[in-house]
Amino acid sequence: MSAYEYDAVVIGGGVSGIMASLTLASGGFKTALISRGDPVCCLSTGCIDVFSHSDEPLGGIRALLPDHPYSLVGEKGIVDALCFFLEIMDEAGLPYEGDPGRNRKILTPIGSTKNTCLVPQTMAHADMSPGEYLHVISFQGIKDFFPSYITSRHRNSTYSVYDAGVPTTLGIAARFDDASFLDAFITWLRGLEIPHDRVALPAVLGTIDPASVMEKISQAIGRKIFEIPTLPPSIPGLRLFRAMKRVMQKRGIHLYWGKDVTSVERQGRTVEAVTLATTGRAKRVQGRVFVLATGSFVSGGLFAGRESVRESVFDLPVTVPGERKDWFNTDFFSGGHGIERAGVRVDRAFRPVESMIDNLFACGSILAECEIMSLQCGHGLAIATGVAAAKSCAQELS
Amino acid sequence: MDRQYNDLTVRVSLYMVVTFFHGIFHEESGYMIKTDVVIIGGGATGCGIARDLALRGVHHYLVEKGDFANGATGACHGLLHSGARYAVTDPEAARECISENAILRRIARKCVETTGGLFVRLPGDSKRYRDTFLNNCEEAGISTEVLSASRAIDLVPELNPSIEEAVVVPDCSIDPFRLCMLNAFTSRHKGGGILIHHKVIDIVKERGRCTGVKVLDRFTSQIKEIRAKIVINAAGAWGDTLARMGGSDAPMTLSKGSLIISNHRLTNMVINRLRAPSDGDIIVPNEAVCLAGTTSIPVDDPDAIEVDPREVDLVATQAEQMLPRFGTTRLIRAYTGVRPLLKAETSDSRSISRGFRIIDHKNGMFSILGGKLSTYRLMAEKTVDAVVKEFGIKAHCKTADIPLDGQDELSGYPLSKRLKSIDNIVCECELVDRAQVENAINSLGIQYIGDIQHRTRLGMGPCQGGFCTYRALGIMQETGRLTPDESIEILKQFLQRRFRGIRPALWGDQLREEQLVESIYLGILNMGQQA
Numbered sequence: 001m002s003a004y005e006y007d008a009v010v011i012g013g014g015v016s017g018i019m020a021s022l023t024l025a026s027g028g029f030k031t032a033l034i035s036r037g038d039p040v041c042c043l044s045t046g047c048i049d050v051f052s053h054s055d056e057p058l059g060g061i062r063a064l065l066p067d068h069p070y071s072l073v074g075e076k077g078i079v080d081a082l083c084f085f086l087e088i089m090d091e092a093g094l095p096y097e098g099d100p101g102r103n104r105k106i107l108t109p110i111g112s113t114k115n116t117c118l119v120p121q122t123m124a125h126a127d128m129s130p131g132e133y134l135h136v137i138s139f140q141g142i143k144d145f146f147p148s149y150i151t152s153r154h155r156n157s158t159y160s161v162y163d164a165g166v167p168t169t170l171g172i173a174a175r176f177d178d179a180s181f182l183d184a185f186i187t188w189l190r191g192l193e194i195p196h197d198r199v200a201l202p203a204v205l206g207t208i209d210p211a212s213v214m215e216k217i218s219q220a221i222g223r224k225i226f227e228i229p230t231l232p233p234s235i236p237g238l239r240l241f242r243a244m245k246r247v248m249q250k251r252g253i254h255l256y257w258g259k260d261v262t263s264v265e266r267q268g269r270t271v272e273a274v275t276l277a278t279t280g281r282a283k284r285v286q287g288r289v290f291v292l293a294t295g296s297f298v299s300g301g302l303f304a305g306r307e308s309v310r311e312s313v314f315d316l317p318v319t320v321p322g323e324r325k326d327w328f329n330t331d332f333f334s335g336g337h338g339i340e341r342a343g344v345r346v347d348r349a350f351r352p353v354e355s356m357i358d359n360l361f362a363c364g365s366i367l368a369e370c371e372i373m374s375l376q377c378g379h380g381l382a383i384a385t386g387v388a389a390a391k392s393c394a395q396e397l398s
Numbered sequence: 399m400d401r402q403y404n405d406l407t408v409r410v411s412l413y414m415v416v417t418f419f420h421g422i423f424h425e426e427s428g429y430m431i432k433t434d435v436v437i438i439g440g441g442a443t444g445c446g447i448a449r450d451l452a453l454r455g456v457h458h459y460l461v462e463k464g465d466f467a468n469g470a471t472g473a474c475h476g477l478l479h480s481g482a483r484y485a486v487t488d489p490e491a492a493r494e495c496i497s498e499n500a501i502l503r504r505i506a507r508k509c510v511e512t513t514g515g516l517f518v519r520l521p522g523d524s525k526r527y528r529d530t531f532l533n534n535c536e537e538a539g540i541s542t543e544v545l546s547a548s549r550a551i552d553l554v555p556e557l558n559p560s561i562e563e564a565v566v567v568p569d570c571s572i573d574p575f576r577l578c579m580l581n582a583f584t585s586r587h588k589g590g591g592i593l594i595h596h597k598v599i600d601i602v603k604e605r606g607r608c609t610g611v612k613v614l615d616r617f618t619s620q621i622k623e624i625r626a627k628i629v630i631n632a633a634g635a636w637g638d639t640l641a642r643m644g645g646s647d648a649p650m651t652l653s654k655g656s657l658i659i660s661n662h663r664l665t666n667m668v669i670n671r672l673r674a675p676s677d678g679d680i681i682v683p684n685e686a687v688c689l690a691g692t693t694s695i696p697v698d699d700p701d702a703i704e705v706d707p708r709e710v711d712l713v714a715t716q717a718e719q720m721l722p723r724f725g726t727t728r729l730i731r732a733y734t735g736v737r738p739l740l741k742a743e744t745s746d747s748r749s750i751s752r753g754f755r756i757i758d759h760k761n762g763m764f765s766i767l768g769g770k771l772s773t774y775r776l777m778a779e780k781t782v783d784a785v786v787k788e789f790g791i792k793a794h795c796k797t798a799d800i801p802l803d804g805q806d807e808l809s810g811y812p813l814s815k816r817l818k819s820i821d822n823i824v825c826e827c828e829l830v831d832r833a834q835v836e837n838a839i840n841s842l843g844i845q846y847i848g849d850i851q852h853r854t855r856l857g858m859g860p861c862q863g864g865f866c867t868y869r870a871l872g873i874m875q876e877t878g879r880l881t882p883d884e885s886i887e888i889l890k891q892f893l894q895r896r897f898r899g900i901r902p903a904l905w906g907d908q909l910r911e912e913q914l915v916e917s918i919y920l921g922i923l924n925m926g927q928q929a
């Protein structure tokens with residue numbers, strides 16, 4: 001078995017694990033990140049929800065109970081972490097906009113609006129004032145995007161359909177990376193002579209540099225343009241993930257991607273190493289501190305059995321909200337299901353409580369009490385707790 | 399009017415515009431319809447009666463408050479019994495089953511998958527029971543073959559390796575929805591009227607005699623009146639309610655049964671436990687999935703039933719003993735139905751006869767009670783015998799001899815045959831494409847999402863419509879069948895219903911997928927906030 005040695009080893013390559021490793025790397029620590037697969041970020045809108053349940057995110061957070069992970073980070077910590085995220089995205093060439101203290105609106109594929117906090121530049125113009133005219137562009141055969149849902153809800157709106165030659169969002173986005181396709185699209189769009197104030201299209205404006213694509217179109221037709229995030233597979237989610245991954249590589253973080261942590265080596269109250277399942281021989285990754293960021297049920301960080309919930313890497317104690325019959329309310333739309341509170345409970349330093357391990361920290365959606373669905377705080381909580389847990393690690397290391 | 403009809407036929411209203419294949423009956427305005435016989439209930443029994451009447455030339459109307467198979471028929475296990483299950487407890491039911499089993503294999507090829515069945519004996523299961531079982535099967539005319547454990551495992555590799563032995567019987571898997579549709583097809587073809595989504599809200603009476611029904615059209619909220627000489631009550635668990643509307647009663651014992659669905663077809667044969675009938679001892683393969691069940695719990699109100707998570711655990715634990723993978727596979731849904739059983743003194747609903755009874759209320763109404771899906775045709779035959787006798791005409795039952803019409807237009811099993819174009823797949827789990835959905839909407843005039851699901855199997859697979867329903871509704875509003883607002887409203891109702899179905903079985907991978915679906919509808923589409 002071959003061994004590798006790091007200051008910090010982060011397990012889980014979601015938004016929280018990535019932010020934790022970037023924070024550690026900026027502190028000069030030799031960092032590795034292990035991830036079984038791509039994170040749920042790739043399915044998301046790409047927008048950073050901080051606390052979308054209320055209009056004013058920080059106000060909502062102040063009202064949370066003390067055991068909510070946000071309360072453990074504190075307001076200043078949250079704002080600093082979000083600013084750090086904005087810097088990272090500038091560096092990655094996928095600039096984000098927004099103010100941590102204020103929510104803004106984006107448009108959904110069914111024509112409703114949704115609160116969120118930080119958005120990629122291509123969604124910055126989605127926050128329309130009432131009465132503004134909107135023209136929606138759709139694509140021939142595209143799945144899961146029906147422009148009439150939007151036009152029926154906005155009095156002053158119309159739509160047209162472009163044939164991109166492929167029906168999938170991924171396929172169309174790849175076409176937009178190509179300059180000649182973009183030119184043909186712009187020529188067609190000009191021909192429509194759209195009188196409206198703004199033009200919206202499903203989020204397919206290229207896979208790499210959507211801001212430039214948008215700028216080019218916008219200049220050519222003299223209208224403000226914005227993207228509407230689609231159902232998975234979601235291009236803005238994918239862009240966000242890929243951009244963050246680029247920065248990690250640039251910062252020299254060692255990535256073990258597509259690798260599953262299968263066992264853990266402990267010595268007393270210390271984790272010494274984890275073992276990865278690989279196709280060849282097993283790999284042993286050694287670290288001085290470990291960060292657990294394996295996500296919630298969707299990513300497999302937590303697993304629900306018939307009676308109880310388990311944490312899958314360290315078998316940490318997990319807070320479970322009652323019996324199985326109490327995990328879900330009867331109303332699908334009510335939110336606030338008990339199961340949203342399941343997870344790993346941590347102390348102020350983001351150490352899992354009652355774990356009997358001193359050099360382990362946890363962050364992201366695996367944490368107990370976070371209620372991501374009902375509070376609508378997914379990526380925001382991942383960023384804030386990822387940075388906060390990494391800062392505790394840094395303290396431990398120095 | 400169709401020449402086949404005898405002189406008893408009263409002309410149906412002239413305002414009839416068109417009856418679609420699936421029987422949505424369009425007409426200009428509310429008025430009175432006249433016919434000979436009106437059937438209440440579009441389950442297997444009601445549809446079977448409609449077909450039988452049509453083949454004997456008696457004009458009729460069938461009214462159903464939901465879609466076809468809205469009641470027990472749609473909620474059942476889908477087992478075309480060989481009769482072996484009843485061989486020990488109810489030899490008469492066993493004989494009826496094996497004879498109907500042979501008939502249905504012949505006349506309903508596209509509804510029946512001839513899987514064969516196994517009765518498996520686990521360590522500790524009584525050997526005495528097995529001997530009685532084999533003996534009684536023989537007496538009832540049910541063929542059996544005893545297999546060693548290893549030969550049984552050759553047939554069904556997922557079987558618990560520690561079984562003692564297994565007995566092969568001619569059990570089959572049957573598609574109850576298709577069965578109803580095809581029976582109704584013959585009726586429509588011969589000029590009968592089929593009104594689905596029409597609920598009987600009152601029975602019309604003249605001098606104490608039932609002379610028709612008042613129905614509420616659930617699309618238009620119109621009330622229509624259908625006058626008939628005879629009213630047949632085939633409303634299953636709701637039979638007593640309707641009999642009472644007619645001034646009589648039809649006492650029944652209602653028994654709730656719950657089932658779970660696995661996301662894999664773990665067996666190609668029906669699997670039964672070789673012991674006295676008990677909870678969770680049958681597993682039936684059905685297209686891409688398996689159904690395991692059932693429980694048996696007495697209930698009072700057929701409209702107030704829910705699956706209890708404990709029932710799910712019970713059935714899963716039992717199924718796991720026969721097919722161990724049932725313990726680890728993903729359960730995609732649990733559901734429950736109500737058996738309309740004959741009233742009996744005993745309090746154990748499992749030991750009540752699965753036999754049926756026809757009640758002549760002597761007021762122009764006949765009720766058909768009890769029975770099971772497997773014997774629906776026989777039940778229909780006996781009911782129609784009583785009706786033609788009342789009319790004083792001689793017309794013999796032909797339903798056992800003539801194959802169901804309309805089968806040629808249907809694709810058969812298995813799943814792969816349905817796959818036509820990969821590009822335009824709407825439902826990934828069940829491989830339903832856009833053309834099929836559009837066809838269902840355009841040519842069949844389908845309005846409810848449930849109707850599309852029944853006819854195309856859209857949303858019946860592992861994701862349970864979590865992804866494709868949004869898509870199907872989007873297509874529906876694009877074709878102009880629904881306004882965008884209506885389609886969102888239907889989507890909400892669908893999600894709510896779907897959630898009720900999967901909630902009792904939420905753990906493991908199904909919980910994981912549920913969180914994904916929630917994130918999409920409540921997160922990305924923000925549907926929770928607007929409610």
Ligand SMILES: Cc1cc2nc3c(=O)[nH]c(=O)nc-3n(C[C@H](O)[C@H](O)[C@H](O)COP(=O)(O)OP(=O)(O)OC[C@H]3O[C@@H](n4cnc5c(N)ncnc54)[C@H](O)[C@@H]3O)c2cc1C
Nearest residue numbers: 012014016036037039044045049261295299364365378379
């Ligand atoms: C469909 C969907 C849409 C969403 N949309 C939004 C949105 O628009 N805005 C928003 O703010 N939030 C959104 N969220 C919520 C948000 O995505 C998550 O809450 C957040 O990104 C979680 O990040 P995380 O780092 O905690 O975990 P995850 O992103 O879940 O990442 C965990 C990672 O750990 C890896 N892993 C798990 N086990 C192991 C192991 N044993 N060994 C190695 N690696 C392992 C996994 O492969 C995965 O990559 C959405 C969620 C979903 C499901």
Ligand SMILES: Cc1cc2nc3c(=O)[nH]c(=O)nc-3n(C[C@H](O)[C@H](O)[C@H](O)COP(=O)(O)OP(=O)(O)OC[C@H]3O[C@@H](n4cnc5c(N)ncnc54)[C@H](O)[C@@H]3O)c2cc1C
Nearest residue numbers: 439441443463469470471474475477598634655770771772
């Ligand atoms: C869990 C379970 C599993 C079963 N498994 C099997 C099996 O594997 N094999 C088998 O052979 N049998 C099985 N059975 C039994 C079988 O399902 C039933 O005996 C059979 O389907 C009854 O059919 P039906 O048409 O008489 O009643 P139903 O199918 O209940 O039909 C009655 C219809 O009347 C309609 N109706 C009610 N009120 C009104 C009104 N006011 N106006 C208009 N319409 C109305 C209802 O909507 C319903 O569609 C099972 C039953 C259950 C509950």
